[in-house]
Amino acid sequence: MLQEKDHLIWHPFTQEKLAPANVPIVSAKGVWLKAEDGRNILDGISSWWTNVHGHSNKYLADAIYKQALTMEHVIFAGFTHPKALELSERILDKVGDNYSKVFFSDNGSTSNEVALKMAMQYFHNKGEIKNKIIAFQDSYHGDTFGVMSTGGRGSFTAAFEPNLFDVYHLDAPNGKNEAHIIKQLTSYVKNDDIAAFAFEPLVMGTAGMVMYSNELLEKLCAICKAHGILTIADEVFTGFYRAGDFFSYQGTKVLPDLICMSKGLTGGTMTLGLTVCTQDIYDAFYSDDKLKMFSHGHSYTGNPLACSAACASLDLFDKPETRSNIEQLMGFHTSFKSELEVFDCFENIRQKGTILAFEVKTEEEDSYFNPIRNKLYDFFLSREVLLRPLGNTVYLVPPYCITKDEYNIIKKVVLELGEAIKNQEF
Numbered sequence: 001m002l003q004e005k006d007h008l009i010w011h012p013f014t015q016e017k018l019a020p021a022n023v024p025i026v027s028a029k030g031v032w033l034k035a036e037d038g039r040n041i042l043d044g045i046s047s048w049w050t051n052v053h054g055h056s057n058k059y060l061a062d063a064i065y066k067q068a069l070t071m072e073h074v075i076f077a078g079f080t081h082p083k084a085l086e087l088s089e090r091i092l093d094k095v096g097d098n099y100s101k102v103f104f105s106d107n108g109s110t111s112n113e114v115a116l117k118m119a120m121q122y123f124h125n126k127g128e129i130k131n132k133i134i135a136f137q138d139s140y141h142g143d144t145f146g147v148m149s150t151g152g153r154g155s156f157t158a159a160f161e162p163n164l165f166d167v168y169h170l171d172a173p174n175g176k177n178e179a180h181i182i183k184q185l186t187s188y189v190k191n192d193d194i195a196a197f198a199f200e201p202l203v204m205g206t207a208g209m210v211m212y213s214n215e216l217l218e219k220l221c222a223i224c225k226a227h228g229i230l231t232i233a234d235e236v237f238t239g240f241y242r243a244g245d246f247f248s249y250q251g252t253k254v255l256p257d258l259i260c261m262s263k264g265l266t267g268g269t270m271t272l273g274l275t276v277c278t279q280d281i282y283d284a285f286y287s288d289d290k291l292k293m294f295s296h297g298h299s300y301t302g303n304p305l306a307c308s309a310a311c312a313s314l315d316l317f318d319k320p321e322t323r324s325n326i327e328q329l330m331g332f333h334t335s336f337k338s339e340l341e342v343f344d345c346f347e348n349i350r351q352k353g354t355i356l357a358f359e360v361k362t363e364e365e366d367s368y369f370n371p372i373r374n375k376l377y378d379f380f381l382s383r384e385v386l387l388r389p390l391g392n393t394v395y396l397v398p399p400y401c402i403t404k405d406e407y408n409i410i411k412k413v414v415l416e417l418g419e420a421i422k423n424q425e426f
């Protein structure tokens with residue numbers, strides 16, 4: 001049994017002493033995870049929000065295989081290669097004329113880390129001292145030190161607090177505090193040391209699927225632009241249609257200076273991060289002075305296997321079936337939303353694109369550490385559906401290829417939860 005050897009592994013975001021044994025998964029297809037014990041578990045969260053086209057997609061697998069036989073990797077400094085060029089051209093086409101350069105890294109955290117460093121060095125290279133960041137409290141941009149500093153401060157970051165740099169934090173949006181947030185920003189921008197405003201556009205995933213308005217984002221970004229502050233859109237979760245538009249900022253009037261992407265970029269197959277920037281940012285680094293270069297890169301930067309997966313994923317996004325699957329999933333969510341609304345035990349039922357979320361009412365406050373979380377997780381998993389609540393926030397972000405019958409399996413389990421809570425059997 002695989003589980004017997006699992007003590008060798010230290011799993012992520014897991015209190016190993018308290019957590020139940022990890023479930024060995026031996027294969028996966030479409031929305032299904034096949035466990036070693038024979039169970040078929042429906043992946044209702046796209047395996048940490050990465051998988052958009054379904055697991056073990058043949059088209060993606062063939063592209064990676066073909067690339068592996070052609071060239072698995074090559075150093076990306078001093079060399080370039082066809083799949084990185086193709087991917088850059090296609091991503092620049094998706095983001096539009098405002099952008100002209102693509103920087104490669106390995107994951108969502110590094111794509112954001114790169115953006116922060118670019119923003120700070122942009123001003124440094126111009127001889128201006130601007131190295132502070134504005135961000136939302138409760139936001140999440142990853143786990144490296146820069147993005148930990150930028151993100152929400154709390155128990156995840158407590159041990160590192162003395163090592164994190166100062167950030168001007170805006171209150172997290174809650175639907176009632178927009179005017180207050182704008183006031184906070186207006187007072188922050190009086191300081192002349194701010195390099196950038198970093199944000200998750202319209203949906204703050206890890207914060208508990210917090211959704212906020214286009215108008216708020218537009219106003220905040222307009223204030224930043226007026227004060228020469230760069231804007232960084234973290235599309236790691238929201239991108240690739242997760243929040244409805246190809247990139248979430250594209251549904252707004254905002255034109256960020258830097259865009260970070262990962263997760264759905266490779267269709268959930270290979271690890272890759274991209275940071276896209278404007279010509280203006282690039283120009284601040286382009287110089288006869290070697291010290292002005294961007295001194296950042298990883299061994300696997302521009303990995304051809306990851307690039308080939310991303311290009312193949314873009315091929316799939318260009319197919320009408322994928323568009324109609326996305327529309328269909330959004331439709332499933334919209335009609336399920338009204339079914340959930342009849343339950344008193346569920347509140348704040350909300351949807352943005354292919355994301356559906358709600359809170360389960362409890363005596364405690366809505367939070368990542370709400371004690372109901374494990375009970376909910378176990379309830380779903382014991383019914384062979386993987387939903388991974390953020391505290392008492394339940395959310396559904398399955399792969400886009402989910403069929404009506406498969407979606408109905410998730411629905412049935414969530415409705416069963418509603419009934420169980422209503423009948424005080426939970």
Ligand SMILES: Cc1ncc(COP(=O)(O)O)c(C=O)c1O
Pocket residue numbers: 107108109110112140141142143200205206234235236237238262263
């Ligand atoms: C908005 C956002 N940014 C960054 C990250 C970090 O990405 P990664 O886990 O690939 O480092 C995440 C991960 O969930 C995320 O949701």
